[in-house]
Amino acid sequence: MSVRDHCGIVGIFNHPEAARLTYFGLHALQHRGQESAGIVTATYDEARDRRVMPTHRDFGLVLDVFSDHDLFRSKLLGEAAIGHTRYSTSGATDNPANIQPFVVHYQEGNLALAHNGNLSNGRSIREDLVAKGTLFNSSSDSELILHLVAQSREQGAIPRIIDALHQCRGAFSLVMLTDDALIAVRDSNGFRPLALGRLEREDGGVAYCVASETCAFDIIGATYVRDVAPGEILVIDREGLDRVERAGDRTAEGFHGVCLPRDHGVNQCVFEYVYFSRPDSKIFGAMVDKVRRKIGKALAHDAPPPVPDEGEKRPIVIAVPDSSNTATLGYVTECRKLGHDVRYEIGLIRNHYVGRTFISPGQDAREMKVRTKFNPVEGLLKDRIVVMVDDSIVRGTTAKQLVKMVRAAGAKEVHFRSAAPPVISPCFYGMDFPTETELLANQYDRDVEKMGAWLGVNSLAYVSVDGMMAAVREASGSDGFCNACFTSNYPVPVERGVEKEENEW
Numbered sequence: 001m002s003v004r005d006h007c008g009i010v011g012i013f014n015h016p017e018a019a020r021l022t023y024f025g026l027h028a029l030q031h032r033g034q035e036s037a038g039i040v041t042a043t044y045d046e047a048r049d050r051r052v053m054p055t056h057r058d059f060g061l062v063l064d065v066f067s068d069h070d071l072f073r074s075k076l077l078g079e080a081a082i083g084h085t086r087y088s089t090s091g092a093t094d095n096p097a098n099i100q101p102f103v104v105h106y107q108e109g110n111l112a113l114a115h116n117g118n119l120s121n122g123r124s125i126r127e128d129l130v131a132k133g134t135l136f137n138s139s140s141d142s143e144l145i146l147h148l149v150a151q152s153r154e155q156g157a158i159p160r161i162i163d164a165l166h167q168c169r170g171a172f173s174l175v176m177l178t179d180d181a182l183i184a185v186r187d188s189n190g191f192r193p194l195a196l197g198r199l200e201r202e203d204g205g206v207a208y209c210v211a212s213e214t215c216a217f218d219i220i221g222a223t224y225v226r227d228v229a230p231g232e233i234l235v236i237d238r239e240g241l242d243r244v245e246r247a248g249d250r251t252a253e254g255f256h257g258v259c260l261p262r263d264h265g266v267n268q269c270v271f272e273y274v275y276f277s278r279p280d281s282k283i284f285g286a287m288v289d290k291v292r293r294k295i296g297k298a299l300a301h302d303a304p305p306p307v308p309d310e311g312e313k314r315p316i317v318i319a320v321p322d323s324s325n326t327a328t329l330g331y332v333t334e335c336r337k338l339g340h341d342v343r344y345e346i347g348l349i350r351n352h353y354v355g356r357t358f359i360s361p362g363q364d365a366r367e368m369k370v371r372t373k374f375n376p377v378e379g380l381l382k383d384r385i386v387v388m389v390d391d392s393i394v395r396g397t398t399a400k401q402l403v404k405m406v407r408a409a410g411a412k413e414v415h416f417r418s419a420a421p422p423v424i425s426p427c428f429y430g431m432d433f434p435t436e437t438e439l440l441a442n443q444y445d446r447d448v449e450k451m452g453a454w455l456g457v458n459s460l461a462y463v464s465v466d467g468m469m470a471a472v473r474e475a476s477g478s479d480g481f482c483n484a485c486f487t488s489n490y491p492v493p494v495e496r497g498v499e500k501e502e503n504e505w
Contacts, residue, residue, distance in 0.1 A: 007033045007084060007085065007086050007087060007100075007114075007115065007116040007212075007430075008026060008029025008030070008031075008032035008033055008084070008085045008116065008211075008212045008213070009083070009084055009114040009115070009116050009173065009174070009175045009194075009210075009211065009212050010022050010025035010026055010082065010083045010084075010114075010175065010209070010210070010211045010212075010216055011080075011081070011082045011083075011114075011175035011177070011182050011184060011209060011210040012025075012082075012182075012199075012207060012208075012209045013079070013080045013181075013182035013207060013208050013237075014079055014080070014201075014205065014206065014207045014208065014236075014238065015079055015199065015201060015207035016079055016201075017072075018041060018078060018079050018080050018081035018207075019039055019041050019071075019076035019078070019081045020072045021081075021199075021207075021220045022081040022082065022083040023039060023062065023066050023083065024216075024220050025083065025211050025216035025217075025219065025220060026039070026062045026083045026084075026085045026216075027063065027219065028213075028215045028216045028219045029085055029211065029212055029213060029215070029216055030061060030062055030085060031276075031278060032085060032087070032116075032212060032276065033085040033086040034061055034085075034087060035059065035086050035087050036057065036058065036059045036060065036065070036085070036086045036098075036099040036100075037058070037060065037061070037062045037065040037083070037084065037085045037086070037099075038055065038056060038057030038058070038065070038083065038084050038099055038100055038101050038114075039055070039056055039057075039066070039076055039081055039082070039083040039101070040053050040054070040055045040081065040082055040083075040101045040103055040114075040177060041077060041078040041080065041081040041177075042078045042079075042110065042112075042177050042178070042179055042180075043077045043078030043079075044078075051179040052110070053103050053110045053112055053177070053179075054075050054076050054077065054078075055101070055103050055112075056071055056075060056076060057096075057100070057101070058096075058099065059096070059099070080177060080181075080182055081177070082101050082112055082113075082114050082175045082176070082177045082182070083101065083114065084100035084101050084114035086098075086099065087432065095138065095139060097137045097138040097139075098138045098139060098140045100113070100114050100115065100140075100142060101113055101175075101177075102114075102138070102140075102142060102143055102146055104146050104150065106149070107150070108157040108160060108178075109178065109179045110177075110178065110179050111146065111149060111150075111157065111176065111177070111178055112176065112177040113142060113145060113146055113174060113176050113177075114142075114174065114175050114176075115140075115141075115142035115145070115172060115173075115174050116171075116173045116174075116192045116194075116212055116430060117170065117171030117172040117187065117191060117192045117429060117430035118141060118170055118171050118172075118428060118429055118430045119141045119144060119145075119168055119169065119170045119171075119172060120169050120170030120171070120428055120429065120492050120493065120494045121168070121169040121170060121493075122144060122170070125141075125144045125148070125167065125168070126141075126144060129144065129147050129148075129151075134151070144168075145164055145168060145172070145174070148163075148164035148167055148168070149161055149163075149164040157178045157179075157180075158178075158181070158235060161176065161183060161233070162258055165185060165233065165260055166260060166261065168187070169187075169492060169493075170187065170428070170429055170430075170492060170494075171187055171189070171269075171429035171430040172185065172186075172187045172191075172192070173185065173187070173191075173192040173193065173194040173212065173228075174186075180238070181235050181236060181237035182208070182210070182235075182236045182237075183233065183234065183235050183236070184196065184210040184228050184232075184233075184234040184236070185228070185232070185233050185234070185260075186227075186228045186229065186230055186231065187230065187231070187260065188230055188231035188259070188260040188261060188262040188264075189230060189262070189264055189265070189266060189268075189429075189482070189491060189492060190230030190231070190266045190267065190268045190284075191267060191268065191269050191429045191430060192212070192269060192272075192429075192430055193212055193213060193227070193268075193269075193272060193277070193283035193284060194210060194211070194212060194227065194228040195210065195211055195214050195217070195225075195226070195227050195282070195283070196208065196209075196210055196225045196226055196227070196228055197209040197210070197211065197217040197223060197224055197225055198222060198223050198225050199220065199221065199222040199223070207222075208236050209222050210228065210234075213277050213278060213281035213282075214281045214282045214283070215278045215280050215281040218280070224282060227284065227285060229259075230262070230266050230268075231260040231261070231262050232258075232259055232260075233258045233260065235258075264491045264492050265480060265491070266480035267480060267481065267482035267491040267492070268478075268480060268481050268482065269429065269430075269431070269481070270468070270469070270472055270481040270482060270486075271392075271420075271427075271485060272288075273288055273291040273292065273295070273476075274292075274295070274391055274392055274419065274420045274468075275323050275391045275392060275420070276431075279292060279325070279326050284476060284478065285476060285478060286475055286476035286477065286478070288326075289326050290475045291472055291475040291476055292326040292327045292330065292419070293326050293327065293329060293330035293333075293475075294330060294471035294472070294474055294475040295327050295330065295419050295420075295463060295468055295471045295475075296326070296327035296328060296329065296330025296331035296332075296333075296334065296389070296419055297330045297331065297333065297334035298463050298464075298467035298468060298470065298471040299327065299331050299334075299389070299417055299418075299419050299462075299463040299467070300331050300340075301334070301467060302462070302463045302464045302467045303417045303418075303461030303463060304335065304338065304340055305340050305342050305415065305417075306385060306413070306415055306458070306459060307340075308385055312385065313384060313385070314341040314342060314343055314385075315341075315342050315384070315385040315386070315387050315415075316342070316343050316344070316345045316347065316380070316381075316386055316387070317332050317335070317343065317344050317386075317387045317389060318344075318345055318346065318347030318348055318381075318386060318387070318388055318389070319346075319348070319388075319389050320348060320374075320388060320389065320390040320391070320399075320402060321348055321349075321350040321374075323391045324389050324390045324391040327389060327419040328344065328389040328419075331389055331417065332344040342387065345377075345380055346377065346380075347377050347380055347381050347386065347388075347406070348374050348375070348376055348377070348402070348406075349374070349375050349376075349377065350373060350374055351372060351373055351374070351375070370398055370401040370402065370405070371401075371405070374402060374405065375405075376405050376406050376408075376409040377409070378410060381406055381410055381411045382409065382410030382411070383410060383411075383412050384411055384412055385411075385412055385413045385415070386406055386411040386412075386413065386414050386415070387415045387416075387417060388402065388406065388414060388415070388416050388417065388457075389417045389418075389419060390416070390417075390418055390419070391419050391420060392418055392419065392420035392423060393416075393418050393420075393422070393423070393440055393441075393451075393462075394423050394433065394434060394439060394440065395434055395438055395439065395440055396440035396455060400454070400455050400456060403416065403455055403456045403457055407456065413458045414456070414457050414458055415457060415458050415460075415461075416452070416455060416457045416459070416460045416461075417462075418462045418463065419468075420462070420463065420468065420486070421462050421463060421464060421465045421468060422440075422441035422446055422448075422462055422486070423439050423440075423485050423486060424439060424446065424485070424486065424487075424488060425439075425484055425485050425486075425487070425488040425490075426439075426485070427484065427485050428490070428494040429482065429484075429492070431485070433485060440454075448460055448461070448462070465483065465487060468483075468486075469481065469483065
């Protein structure tokens with residue numbers, strides 16, 4: 001698996017411990033980005049007699065960035081906060097100016113923003129802003145939204161934000177903080193997930209929260225209310241707290257529930273179910289665990305295990321931990337129903353405590369990276385027919401090293417099964433996929449036998465696009481998913497030729 005997570009966003013409103021709750025929410029979303037983290041709060045500075053937005057951001061994991069707990073007592077004050085944990089899909093990775101949330105002070109006051117996704121028309125927006133003389137602090141497309149807000153001719157913070165977002169296309173789930181409100185936004189296609197939660201305060205009051213995944217609600221004791229609807233601009237302020245659950249009414253007047261135009265229908269990212277989101281989260285209205293199990297069952301139909309020769313031990317099925325664990329359970333369950341005598345085993349152990357730069361001098365970096373992350377259970381694998389199930393195969397470099405390790409542990413045969421179809425196209429909606437020429441499927445003209453030979457396996461097989469999509473629809477109870485990385489069918493026009501990480505514009 002070579003696709004890296006994008007970003008996790010959290011927002012809290014009307015809670016005296018807003019920053020601390022945001023911190024815990026970001027910790028739950030750490031899997032969505034490990035490069036940097038940040039929190040911004042909205043409060044009133046009596047000494048300066050004005051509204052301010054204290055900020056703390058840095059490179060590193062959430063635990064490291066906020067290791068000084070005094071930050072929550074002396075700096076990150078206020079009853080509203082937003083947070084962001086980042087893996088860059090646009091903007092240089094080593095530029096501190098790209099660390100979110102972004103904060104600006106403009107005509108209407110203070111404004112902070114945290115963004116998950118990619119603007120598909122980001123290049124044209126930037127060119128227009130440059131022509132107007134706009135100066136940029138970062139190379140991230142997220143900053144473009146702030147400039148659009150600041151330059152809007154509308155009056156009032158919320159009308160300016162609405163005006164700016166009507167100019168954006170592509171994937172953007174946002175949490176925005178003004179001096180008086182928390183705003184949650186999901187693009188009209190619904191590419192990236194965003195959920196609304198409710199938290200009972202100890203004093204009897206009610207706080208509201210938004211997050212990329214519901215696992216962020218679980219850690220702070222919040223209750224899932226609903227998803228932010230595709231195209232919805234949800235404004236949560238003190239006046240509207242008792243109306244927030246009705247804010248999704250698309251016919252309501254005012255700013256609560258204002259919707260963005262929808263040109264291309266709903267296109268929720270299917271890869272969120274395949275890989276990105278935690279299995280204990282609910283996204284797009286369905287539990288990730290349930291969907292992955294259904295995909296695993298579809299894989300059993302499309303890519304069954306090998307049939308052993310008479311007298312041989314039955315094959316064992318192992319997952320590549322952790323993202324393929326639940327799909328593997330679904331695969332094994334369905335294989336048995338179909339009459340295949342297989343057994344599920346834990347054949348690879350994952351080390352969760354490896355630092356991102358832990359590479360020993362003198363070793364091949366790629367091989368050593370895999371070895372520090374995974375280790376085979378040699379006694380279990382020796383002389384066995386092994387079926388390895390992974391969530392997907394992108395470049396194939398990790399899969400190749402894992403196969404090599406399993407063979408070195410004594411496996412008699414190694415068969416690889418992918419719970420996602422061959423990846424044939426990059427993503428322009430907020431995922432960091434390689435270029436088309438780097439994708440394994442394209443390097444071998446989508447010839448599965450040649451791909452399997454390069455991986456070093458006895459057989460390679462994938463779930464079909466139809467099988468995967470049928471499983472997703474059945475488990476989620478909904479339709480309208482983007483699968484462009486598997487089909488090249490992009491639902492929203494994209495601006496090609498944009499380098500996602502090193503584009504210093």
